Amino acid sequence: MEDVLAEKVLITDLSRFRRVVDLRTSESVGLPSGHISREELKKIPAGGSFEVRDKRYYVLPCDMHDFVMEGLKRNTQIVYPKDSGYILLKLDIFPGKKIAEAGTGSGAMTAIFSRAVGSEGRVYSYEQDIGLINHAVKNLKLDAGDSNVVIHHQSLEQGIHEQDLDAFFLDVREPWKLLGEVYGCLKPGGHLGVLVPTTNQVSRALLAFNNWDFLVTEVAETFLRTYKPVPARLRPMDRMIGHTSYLIFARKMQPDTIRRAAVRVVPAPEGEDDVILPENGDQDGRED
Numbered sequence: 001m002e003d004v005l006a007e008k009v010l011i012t013d014l015s016r017f018r019r020v021v022d023l024r025t026s027e028s029v030g031l032p033s034g035h036i037s038r039e040e041l042k043k044i045p046a047g048g049s050f051e052v053r054d055k056r057y058y059v060l061p062c063d064m065h066d067f068v069m070e071g072l073k074r075n076t077q078i079v080y081p082k083d084s085g086y087i088l089l090k091l092d093i094f095p096g097k098k099i100a101e102a103g104t105g106s107g108a109m110t111a112i113f114s115r116a117v118g119s120e121g122r123v124y125s126y127e128q129d130i131g132l133i134n135h136a137v138k139n140l141k142l143d144a145g146d147s148n149v150v151i152h153h154q155s156l157e158q159g160i161h162e163q164d165l166d167a168f169f170l171d172v173r174e175p176w177k178l179l180g181e182v183y184g185c186l187k188p189g190g191h192l193g194v195l196v197p198t199t200n201q202v203s204r205a206l207l208a209f210n211n212w213d214f215l216v217t218e219v220a221e222t223f224l225r226t227y228k229p230v231p232a233r234l235r236p237m238d239r240m241i242g243h244t245s246y247l248i249f250a251r252k253m254q255p256d257t258i259r260r261a262a263v264r265v266v267p268a269p270e271g272e273d274d275v276i277l278p279e280n281g282d283q284d285g286r287e288d
Helices: 038-042 064-071 081-090 108-117 130-140 179-185 199-209
Strands: 008-012 018-022 029-031 034-036 049-052 055-061 098-102 122-127 149-153 165-170 186-196 214-220 246-252 263-266 275-278
Touching (some): 081 108, 081 186, 081 246, 098 108, 108 130, 122 130
Parallel strands (some): 098 165
Antiparallel strands (some): 008 018, 029 034, 049 055, 186 246
């Protein structure tokens, strides 16, 4: 994948204004106090500053955090940096790894994975919505030449092309339906990460893990609280992101290493969710 950060800078007034600018385009850059041409912006060194109508702005090279939060055009909700960094560690992603994801979305996690695995690694991304694929390709400039990202326009139910993957990341509405497909494509000991926004989705996923030889290692939610960098009045920012998602992490074990009770799904009346029960039991786990 082309370096999505190349020729991009962050402009900030150290207050509320933050904007990622691509220096390769020709349009002038709109600011709270006026405009600056890109030609003038190119002359400002990294770490420098400029003024427009008595208001000072600062220029920095765009990093991945800036790109994801300020520069990425979103058509979907994204995985926030507070979660994506932890996901990289839990899935043990480093240069040379072969990983896959389901749910390309706007491409935020795809970009982070691509950078982490490097030129020798590969990221395989599965997405059903062609509109989202086109959006991600444009966001990440995947049509600009050699890339370590391969996007498949299909659902996982249609099959997974790759085998012996090091890790898989699921960011889809019903991940519990896809555990079998993912189990088949991971190498033994491989990592699985699942992201869902609600607790009932966590419960359904955990119940579904009972049917597969995955060792669930953690269910987590991350919080990030930032502070105002004023030494004389050090205190938290007035607002914070209260909730983004829940994370489930698991490892693929050898077949029949983990034996758990099977579960069955009891169809619910129309308009209600199905009920998942332990095999030969009722909703409280008691035998019939």
